[in-house]
Amino acid sequence: MDKTTLVESDISDGENLIKGLYEAHINVHTAFWLYDSEADRWRLMIASKDAEFASPKKAYMQINDILEIMESKGVTVGFSLENISVISPNDTLINFLDKEIQTGPEGINGLRISRSRIGNSYIEDAYLYRIQKFLGSDHSAKV
Numbered sequence: 016m017d018k019t020t021l022v023e024s025d026i027s028d029g030e031n032l033i034k035g036l037y038e039a040h041i042n043v044h045t046a047f048w049l050y051d052s053e054a055d056r057w058r059l060m061i062a063s064k065d066a067e068f069a070s071p072k073k074a075y076m077q078i079n080d081i082l083e084i085m086e087s088k089g090v091t092v093g094f095s096l097e098n099i100s101v102i103s104p105n106d107t108l109i110n111f112l113d114k115e116i117q118t119g120p121e122g123i124n125g126l127r128i129s130r131s132r133i134g135n136s137y138i139e140d141a142y143l144y145r146i147q148k149f150l151g152s153d154h155s156a157k158v
Contacts, residue, residue, distance in 0.1 A: 021048055021057050021142055026125065028092035029059050033144055035081040035090075041065050044104050044147045045112075050140035059094065062104040074101040108136050112146045 025048065033046050045062040061078070068074040079096050102109065111134030118124040126143040 021050070021140070024093050025057065026142055028094060029142075030144060031085065031090055032059070032078070032081065032092060033061075035085050036061075036063075036078070039067075039077070039081055039084075041067055041077065041081075043145060045102075045109050046144040047112075047146070048142040049138070052139045057098065059099045060102055061099060062102050062106065062109055064104050068101065071101050075099075107134070109146070110134070111136055112143070116143065116146050118143065118145050118147060 029046070029048060033043050036043050041063055042065050043061055043063050045060070047060050048057050049060050050057050061074075062068075063074075067077045075096060078099060078101070082092065082096065085092065115133050116126065116128075118126070124143065124145060127141070128138055128143065129140045131138050
């Protein structure tokens with residue numbers, strides 16, 4: 016999916032993956048597409064504090080499993096694991112985004128931001144599904 020334009024199918028495919036993670040009992044606290052202008056490509060950024068995301072290796076294995084399950088059900092996505100970045104819910108960019116934008120704990124929102132400075136970060140382009148501060152182990156998001 017190395018392309019400079021994020022299209023509707025990418026957005027819906029990302030949403031389908033988030034829903035697949037939710038169905039696997041993975042609480043995605045933050046998820047958004049982020050355009051990396053240096054690499055000239057989009058990355059799906061996902062953050063969770065669930066146990067399956069305790070290490071990057073486990074997280075990528077879990078996401079790969081979900082992608083395979085989705086495919087076995089006939090739900091294909093136009094991107095691969097190579098287009099996904101698992102990041103810490105404590106990542107600096109997430110903290111800056113959380114201070115400016117919160118989508119709440121329920122559902123998946125769609126918010127596009129372009130050419131914006133948030134904190135110390137410049138965002139060329141992004142599509143936000145969910146920006147949510149981690150509130151504790153008893154807090155679960157609904158999709």
